[in-house]
Amino acid sequence: MEAVAFMGVRIHRVYRQDLLGYILEAAGGRQQRLITNVNVRAMNLAWQDPYFRAILNGSDLVFVDGYGVVLGARLAGLTLGERLTPADWLDEMFEGCAEKGYGVFWLGDTEEVCQAFSLYLKKHHPTLRFAGYHHGFFKTHGPENEAAIAAVNASGAEVLLVGMGMPRQEKWLWENRHRLHARALITAGGYARIATGFIPRGPRWMTQHGLEWLYRLMVQPGYTWRRYL
Template sequence: MRINVLGVGFDNLTMAEAVAEGQRLLNTAGAHYVATPNPEIVEVCRESEEARAAVNGADLVLPDGIGVIKGAAMLGTPLKEKTPGIEFAGHLVEKMAEEGKSLYLLGAKPGVAEEAGERLRAKYPGLKIAGAHDGYFQEDAPVVEAIRQSGADCVFVCLGAPKQELWMAKNGEATGAHLLCGLGGSLDVFAGRVERAPEFWSRHGLEWFYRLCKEPSRIGRMMKLPLFLVHVKQEKGRRK
C-alpha cells in the first residue's frame, strides 16, 4: 500500500528494499518504470492530472528528498527513509554490473550521456553500456527504435519531470527494456559535470540549499518547497 502525499503515492521502502525491488522488476518480463518525485514534482502533479497519472502509474515511486519525508510525517503517514534517485541508480548499477546487465543512457546535453557511460563502465567493470542519446530530440520514434535495437535491459531516462515520466509511460513497452528509471539531472552527476552536495549537507536534509547556493538561478524552482509545505499543512487540516 502506497503512502499518499498530496495525491502522489509513494512506496514505503528503505533504500535496500527499493534496490531489491528494482532488481526484481529488471528481471521480470514486460516493461516497468521508476519515478523519483521530490516536492517540486509533487506540486507539478497537483496541477497536472496527466503528470500525476504518469507518476502514480510507475511500478516504483520513491521519495527523492527530505521534503517528501517531512511532508509524509506531518500527515501522520511516515515513510521509512528518503531514497534519492541518484543513489538508487548507483546501487542499481552496481547490481546490474554483477549480473552483466546492459544500460542505455538517455538525456542531458550532447556528449554528457556518453561521458556518464564511460565513467560508469570504468567504475563498474561488469556493466554493459548499450548506448546513449542526448535529450535534445524532437521525435520519440527514432530514439525508441535505437534503444530497442541496442537490446538494453535498463534505461536511465533523464529528461526532467514530468517529461521523463510521460515519456516512460508512453514508450516504455516499445523500447524492449525491462526497466526504465526517471532520474532528472543524474547524468550530469554521473558524467562529473555536476557535484553532489557533501555528506554533511545531505545528512541534515540541506542538499537543496547547497544546490541553491551553487546555482542561484534555481530559486524559482526552489520556491516550490515552501509551497509544498503549505499545501501539506492544509491537507493535514482537512484530514482531521
C-alpha cells in the same frame, strides 16, 4: 509494496535495499515496470497537472527523492520510506546489474554529458554492460522520437534510465512504455550530470541531513529557486 497517499499521489514506503531488489527483479522478469520518483517539484507539478499526477499514480513504484516530501508527509502524520536520491544508490544498482549481466541504457541530457557519463561508467563500473546512450534533446513525436526508441530497443538493455527533467521524462516514458523493450524503466533526472561533475553535490553532511537543496540554491540560485521555492 505498501504505499501511502500524500497530496493525491501514491508513494511507496520503500527503502534502499527494497528498491534495488525491485529493479533487479524487474530487469530479469517478463513484466515491464515503470519506476518514478517524487520530490518537492514533482509534488507541485502533480498538484497543478492532473495528467502528470495520473502518470505518478499509474507507475509501478514511486520512491521519495527529496527530504521536503519526507518532512511534509511527517507533518501530515504519514511515514514514508527512505529518501532515495539516485546519486546515492545508482552505483550500487550498476554493480548489481553487472553481476547479473543486465544491460543499462541512458537516455537524456546533452551529447557532451552522455559521452562523459559513458566514460564514467567504463571507469567506475568496467564489468557493467553499458548498452549505449542517446541525448535527450529530440522532438518527442515524429522521426526523432522513433530514432530514440529504436536506439533503446536495438541496444538490448534490460534497464533504461531516462534523465530529461520533470515532467518531460515521466510523460515520455508513459507515452512510449509499451513500445520499449527494456524491463525496468527508471526516471533519473540530472543524475548523469551529478555523476560526471557537471553539477556538484553538496558536502556529505548536507546530503545526509536533507540539505542538498540548500547547497544547490547557493551554487545554482537561478536554476534552483524556480524548482523548489
